[in-house]
Amino acid sequence: MSDAASSAARDAFAARLEHPAARALIRRHRLRWWEVLPWAAAIVFYLAFPDYLGFGTELLITILFALSLDLALGYAGIVTLGQAAFFGTGAYTVGLLAFHGIWTEPISGLLVAALAAAVVGLLSGLVLLRTSGLTLLMLTICTMALLEQAANMAHDYTGGFDGLPSLPIAPVFRVFEFNPLYPNTQYLYSLGVVLVCFLFLRTLVYSPFGQSLTGIRENLLRMHAVGSPVRRRLVICYTISAAIAGVAGGLWAQTNAYVNLSVLGLDRAATVLIVLILGGYGRLYGAFIGAVVYLALEHFLARIYPTAWQLGLGVFLVLIALFARNGILGLGERLWRGYRARRAKP
C-alpha cells in the first residue's frame, strides 16, 4: 500500500544520499580538521613572537580585507579595483568619530564603520552593478578616487593629506587598553574580530545565498534563466563585502590610531587584489595564505631592497597569471591531486 510505497521512496531517497556526489555536497560545509590550523597558528604566533605583534595585527587586518574582497570577487565574480573605497570609509568613520570626540568605544565603533561602508556599498552597488567588464572596473576605480578626493577636499574635518593623527580609542570592554608599544591588545582584539567575521563569511558562502553567488559567477545566463534575482543578489553581496571591508578599515584606524588618505588609494586596492589572487580566490583560505606570504615577503624584502621587491613581485604576478591560475592554494591543490592520482594508479 501507500505505506510500502512511501518506505520504498524513503529507501530510494536514502540510497540517493549515499551517492558520492550527494555525499560530497552534503559534507561540503562541514568543518575539517585543518580549519583549526590558522587560528592555532595565530595563537602560537602571539606566544612565540611578542616582538612582532604589530606586524601580526597588520597581517590580521589584511586577511580580513582580503576576505571581504573574496566574497565579491572570488564568489560572485565582481571584478573590482575599488575595494579600498570601503576600507577607507570604515577607517574614516572610526577616525572622524574618535578625533572629534564623538565616539571612541572600539566594538560599537566597528559596527558603525561597517554600517557606513555598507551604505556606500549599497548606493554604489545599486548603480555600478548594472555594468560589467571594463566599465565596471572603471566605475569602481572612479568611485574610490571620488571618495579619496572628497576626503582630501574636506580638509577641515579629515585633515586632508596629513590625515587625523593620534586618535583616542577607548579600552576594549573598558579594560584592555591599546598600547602603541606593546600591541598585545590590538593583536588579540583583531584576532577576535577576524574570527567572528570569518565565521559569518564561512556560513554565508555555504548557504543557498552563497551557492547562488557562485552560480552567478559561473554562468550568468543560466542563473537568469532559472529565475534567480541576479541583480539583487549581487547588490546584497557587494553590500556585505563592503561592510566587512569597512570593519577591516575601522580596525586599521583603531589599531594604528591614525587615518590618512592612503586608506583610500589605488595602491591599497591593488595590494589587496594581489594578496587575494596570490593566495587563491573563491575559497576563503586563499586570503590567509596570500596575506601571510605577501606581508612576510614585503616585511623582510621591501625594507632592504625596495626595487628588487617590486621587480620580483611583478615577475611573480606575471607568472601567476600565466601559469598558476588561482594562486598558491590552486597550485597546491593541483599538485596534491596529481600526487594522489599517481599513487592510486599502480
Next chain:
Amino acid sequence: MDFAVDLAGIILGGVSAGTVLFIVAVGLSVTMGLMGFVNLAHGAFAMFGGYVIVLAMNRADINFGAALAIGFFATAAVSTVLERVLYRPLYRAGELDQVLMTIGIIFIVIAATTIAIGPGSQTLQLPPALDGQLNLGFVQYRTYSIFLIVVGVLIVLGIWLAFERTRIGAQIRATVDNRRMAESLGINVDRLFTITFAFGSGMAAIGGGLGAEFLGLDPQYSLKYLVYFLIAVSVGGLGSVTGVYCASLLLGLLDFALKLYVPKGGTIFIYALTILLLLWRPQGLFGRRDT
C-alpha cells in the same frame, strides 16, 4: 577682452594636453576594442617610448623628429615580442588574470627603469623652433602647444583614413564587429592583433615623448596616469578613434581648467562626471551598444 584671452589660453592648453592623452590612449582603445584585453600596462609602453626618445635626444644628440621615430619603432618591436609571449596566452582568460598580469608588467617596468636609469625625472629639451611663443593674431601662445594640437588633428585624420580607406582598416573593423565571421572569411586575426598592438604601443611611445615636456617622465609614470588613460578610453568608447579623441580633449580641457580654478581636489569633478557619463552610456560616448 581679458576674459577672451584667458579662455583662449585654457582652450589651447587643455586641447594640447588632451591631444597627448589621445595619442597615448588611442592604441589602448583599439586594442581593447579589438581583443577585449584589459591592458593596464599600456602606459608602460608610453613610458618606455618616452624614455627612449628623451634619452636618444639627451645622450645621443639625435634631433626631435628622428628620436620620435626611433621611439615608435623600438616600442613597437618590444611590444610585438611581449604580445606574442605574454599577452596572447591570456586573450581568452578572464579580466582578472589580464588585470593581474598587466599590473605585474607595470611593477616590472617601474623597477627595471629605476634600476637601469634611476628614480629621478627626465627632462626633455625642446628644439628651439618649437620652444617659443607664436602669435595667432588674437592671442599669443606657446608654439609647442599649437604644434601638439596640429599633430593631434593630423593623427586623427591619418588613423581615420587608415580605418576607413585601407584594407587592413576594413579587416580591423570586421574583426571588431564579429571576430568569428572575420576568421571564417580568411582574415588572419592573430596577425591583425599583433599589428594593431604594435602600432598602438608605438603611438603610445610617441605620446610619451610628446608629453614628456609637461607630464614629466619618471618610473611611476604608468601608474600615475593610468586612471586618465582608462577614463579616456572608457568614456570615448572602446575601439572608437573619434570617441577617444573627443573624450581626451574633454578630459584635457577639464583637467586644465580645474587645476587653474580649483587647485585643491578639483579632479573630483572629473571622477564624478566620468561616473555619470558611464552610467548614462556604459559603452561610452561613441561606443556601440552590443560590445
